[in-house]
Amino acid sequence: MSDLQPTHERVLAAADGQRIHYEYFGDGTREAVCLFNGLAMHTKAWYPFLPQLTSHFDVLLYDYPGQGDSSADDVAITIPGMAGYLAAIMDELGVVRVHAMGISYGGFVAAEFARLHRDRLHTLTLSGILLTNEKLFQMYEDLSLRFYRGGPQAFELYTHYMYEKIFGERFVRAFADKLEAMRQRFHDRYVGTVHALVRLTEAQDPFFEALEANHDGYRAVTVPTLIMPGAEDRVMLPPVQQKMCGLFPDSRWLPVPESGHVVYLERPDVFWPTLRAFMTAKSTSFDA
Numbered sequence: 001m002s003d004l005q006p007t008h009e010r011v012l013a014a015a016d017g018q019r020i021h022y023e024y025f026g027d028g029t030r031e032a033v034c035l036f037n038g039l040a041m042h043t044k045a046w047y048p049f050l051p052q053l054t055s056h057f058d059v060l061l062y063d064y065p066g067q068g069d070s071s072a073d074d075v076a077i078t079i080p081g082m083a084g085y086l087a088a089i090m091d092e093l094g095v096v097r098v099h100a101m102g103i104s105y106g107g108f109v110a111a112e113f114a115r116l117h118r119d120r121l122h123t124l125t126l127s128g129i130l131l132t133n134e135k136l137f138q139m140y141e142d143l144s145l146r147f148y149r150g151g152p153q154a155f156e157l158y159t160h161y162m163y164e165k166i167f168g169e170r171f172v173r174a175f176a177d178k179l180e181a182m183r184q185r186f187h188d189r190y191v192g193t194v195h196a197l198v199r200l201t202e203a204q205d206p207f208f209e210a211l212e213a214n215h216d217g218y219r220a221v222t223v224p225t226l227i228m229p230g231a232e233d234r235v236m237l238p239p240v241q242q243k244m245c246g247l248f249p250d251s252r253w254l255p256v257p258e259s260g261h262v263v264y265l266e267r268p269d270v271f272w273p274t275l276r277a278f279m280t281a282k283s284t285s286f287d288a
Contacts, residue, residue, distance in 0.1 A: 004050050011069075012062075012089050018077075020085045021069035024093055025050060026058025031122055033279065034060045034086060034098040036106030036113075038128075038262075039200055040186055042068030049264060052272035056280065060098060062089055064109070066196025074195045079207040083113035090120065099279045101125040103264060104235075105200065108207060114225075115217040123279050124225045124248070128233060128261050130240045131218060131247055133208055140235070141204060148198045155194055159187045168232040168260030170267075218247040224284045225251040228274065230259035230266065252284035 006023035014020055023043050026032065033053055035046050043061040053059050063070040064082050086109075090098065099122045102110025107129030114124045130137060147158035163183050172179070190197055225248040229241045238255055245251045254274065259266040277286050 004047070004054060006061075008093065010092070012085060012092065014085055014088060016081060018065050018073070018085070019071040020062055020065070020089070022060065022062035022089050024058065024060050025054055028058065028094065030056070030058050031279075032058040032060050032095050032098045034062075034100050034110075036100065036102035036110045037062075037064060037067060038103055039105035039197070040190065041106070042189075044068065049268065049272065052268070053276065056276055057099065060086075060089070060093070060095065062086065064200065066193065066200055072193050072196050074199065077199050077203050079108050079112050079203050080116060082109045082203070083116055086113055087117050087120065096120065097122050099123045099125070101275060102127070102129070104128040104261060108204065111218065112207070114221045114223070115214060118221045118223065121221070121223045123223055123282055124221065125228060125275060125278065126225070126244065127228045127263050128230065128236050128241070130236055130243070131211060131215075132240065132243050133211055134240055137236070137240075138208075141201060145198065145201055148194050148201065152191070155191065156187065159183050162186070166235055166261040168230060168258060168266055170258040171260065171262075171265075215247060218244075219249060221248055222250060224278070224282055226254060226275075226278050226284065227251055228254050228256060228263060228271070230261055230263045231255040231257050232259060233261045235261040250284055254288060 004025060006025050008024040010022060012020040012022060042063050046061055050059055065077050066072045097120050100110045100113055107126045111126060111131060114121055147154050163179055227241060227244050229238050231238060242253055245253050256263045256267050256270050264271045274288055
């Protein structure tokens with residue numbers, strides 16, 4: 001765990017009534033990076049990795065509704081709304097642009113932020129997502145919702161299934177003895193608020209319904225865009241993720257070897273130096 005403490009830790013009173021917890025590390029004199037949470041993450045999950053960035057950049061973190069210290073009301077939420085929270089947070093902090101990095105669910109929010117607020121970006125990095133309608137992904141989402149809605153026993157089973165699916169072989173072999181503790185933390189965090197996972201997952205439905213109509217918006221994102229999936233991702237297959245290169249005009253495809261879905265955790269030795277080099281260069285032609 002990093003010893004770093006946020007310079008600012010506040011709550012955004014959003015226009016829709018949500019209370020959005022956010023943290024800022026830095027004094028505003030450097031370019032800022034926003035790390036977008038995955039579905040079951042919260043701001044504190046990034047803490048061990050902050051030293052990978054804070055020597056070069058300021059860092060902005062925030063929790064979506066149902067995560068961390070943000071409100072967890074059982075009400076509908078949207079992915080464009082979650083992207084809008086970041087714009088409002090940036091306004092409060094006086095941050096004009098960010099380097100946006102979104103992984104898994106956070107990639108959906110980051111991509112939507114790029115589409116809606118492309119003038120507020122330095123760069124965009126995406127990992128573990130798709131921006132095309134794929135039947136297999138819809139089936140996976142539907143199965144997740146059945147687990148969430150199926151009561152305590154179904155949710156318990158899901159917490160085992162989830163971790164066995166998302167990680168690559170290299171990580172599992174190296175950290176098999178830690179998977180149970182990770183699973184238990186996830187279980188304990190959400191067993192009393194499973195509705196938060198339901199609401200976050202349901203927010204994907206209107207997002208994907210509008211996806212084809214929004215493709216021109218992604219094509220209008222002209223900032224350098226790095227697509228950095230795990231080469232062994234079984235949740236979002238790499239060939240499906242590679243389709244995003246056809247949407248973002250200045251994009252680079254750079255899969256991370258020997259990694260499953262969670263590249264920043266499974267291959268930190270590759271992911272973080274590559275991300276730093278890309279954001280520093282602000283160019284897809286950087287030396288990887």
